[in-house]
Amino acid sequence: MPNQPAQPTLRRRRLGDALKKFRKQVGMSSEHASELMGWDRTKLSKIETARAHIKPTDAKELLGIYGMDAPDVIMAIEGLARDAGKKGWWTTYGNVVTAGYKDYLYLESDADSVRVSSPNLIPGLLQTGAYAREIITALAITRTPEEVNALAEICKARQAVLTARDGRPPLNYWAVMHEAVLHQTFASQPSLMREQLRHLLDLADLPNVTIQILPTEMAPNPGMLGPFEVVRFPHPWPTVINLENLRGGYFVEGTEDVEVFETAFDRIVAAALPVDQSRETIKKITEKG
Incomplete structure (x- = not known):
């Protein structure tokens, strides 16, 4: 053969x-x-x-x-x-996972750290299964209900990188999101958001997870332009920027471009509430719900 x-x-x-x-x-x-x-x-x-x-x-x-x-x-x-030739666990989902998404899952599994600016959504690695399904349903316009369910399963499976990775340290994950995200509502599932916020508080207890909230009364910052992820790797692999839209994601890898996004993330962090205050903000909104 x-x-x-x-x-x-x-x-x-x-x-x-x-x-x-x-x-x-x-x-x-x-x-x-x-x-x-x-x-x-x-x-x-x-x-x-x-x-x-x-x-x-x-x-x-x-x-x-x-x-x-x-x-x-x-x-x-x-x-x-x-x-290089190993297949990721996501290959069992076949064509549900697009080529670009496969590439990102490889990057995420190999990365040392990921820094996420997500002004309008709770980032994928921090989502509950119910939240993920609702968001994917809203955003995956061309997907069938079966594909939406599969993508929600993939979203949950990805989260294993936060706790264990075949002998490697868990992924160092730093996410910044806007306070308005915490007030999202889902008419079909009134308790969904409270469960999601509790999940955020649980994840915030992990030593490798940092969560910050941009307050409603925030200073102008680069995060206002949209979401992005700074994906870092062990030496000698270069940092990669992941950008997403309704048609999927694409990567930025040039040194100068990467530096712009790294600087942008630092400025977003500076505009956000400190970690302790961010946690209190999430907690208060959870208790009000």
Whole structure:
């Protein structure tokens, strides 16, 4: 049976991009590097464009050819080479998960931290199942009821990164949302929001979760323009910005663009209530409900 071509997963694309960057830093052609590895002249080109696999041991040897001997970089490249072909748990949901959403789920599972500015919604990793289903129903305009249920299940399953990740530390998660979000109502489920707010308070107790609220009387800040996420990874992987709209999400990865969003998040944090006051705000609204 012939070998199946490698699927260009996001992990494989990031690995290929990193190897290409290291090669270009030493001014070596892909053909020459392939020859030094004893490969066909086109193999490295296929690896760099995510069309071929590379073994962790080969990745380490390739880094040696490029003169890269930093232990943390070698470990990161070997790890990604080892995991590049692994399928995420979300693949069991088939085409319900779009290509862009799959890419984001890979990023989220590999990240060290995520910082979220969510002015109009409670962020996905902080949602209860009932809240998620209501929001997905409202926003996923082209989805069937069955797909909405599946997407709500996926939203809940994603939240495992906040507590356990196969021996890795839980995801460090920092979310800022507007106070108006806490006053949302759902006519069909009057108790839904109270349960959601209690859930926020429970999650706020986790040492890796930070929740801040932008008060109604807030100073103008970049969060007014819409939601975004700053997704950070261990060295040497670059930070990625995730932006979403009704048609899905897309990523921003250029250094200058990323810095703009990181600065924006810092300013949003400065405009928000401190963590303790944010918690009290959530608690008071919960008690009123």
